[in-house]
Amino acid sequence: MTHFPRSTASIGGHPIHPMLIPFPIAFFVAALFCDLIFWRTGNPGWVTGTVWLLGAGLIMAALAAVAGLTDVLGDDQVRNLRDAWLHAGGNVLAVMIELYNWYSRYAHGDAAVIPVGLTLSLLVVLILLFTGWKGWEMVYRHHVGVADSLERPR
Known part of the structure; x- marks a missing residue:
């Protein structure tokens, strides 16, 4: 057996980890849509909404990061995967950007959104597309977290 x-x-x-990651992704993407609106x-x-979305996204990202780091x-085998490190590094970068984005909005309100906050929100969504791709590479190509048994349940 493999x-x-x-x-x-x-x-x-x-x-x-995969149970938690939809939350920060959804919150960060929603923050971008709120910025656009x-x-x-x-x-x-909409600025008030993004402060809450970014804060909730940061909390959930921290929880997802703990589970991912534990893995x-x-x-x-997981530690030796290049995709794991690209996934993790990109997500750390995204969280650091969103931490700054949250603090800037908290400290400066509406003035922090256009153009810097909007640009940061867009950048993070683009990073999440990359890190999500790397995360799925780990599942589909490297079978991280896949049950060891290849036999189908009856």
Whole structure:
């Protein structure tokens, strides 16, 4: 039987990292859409929304990062994957950008959005497209977190 790289942060054999990552992705993408709406309407309510979305995204990204780091540190096969390091490094970069983006909006309000905040939000979404691709490479090509049994349940 082939041993695939395993996810060490799991519940009942189900990896935790993929359970958490949809949240920061959704929050960061929604922040970009709110920025675009603010840019077109000038309604400051959208800026308030992005502060909350960015904050929630940062919290969920931290939780996802703990689970992902546990997987990387817990299995040599995962740790030796170039895709794992590109995925992790890109996500760290995205989180650092969003941390600055959140703080800037918190400190400066509407003035922090156009053009810098909007540009940062767009940049992060582009980074997430890359890191998401690398994450799926780990699952589909390297079988990280895939059950060891190749036999179908009856």
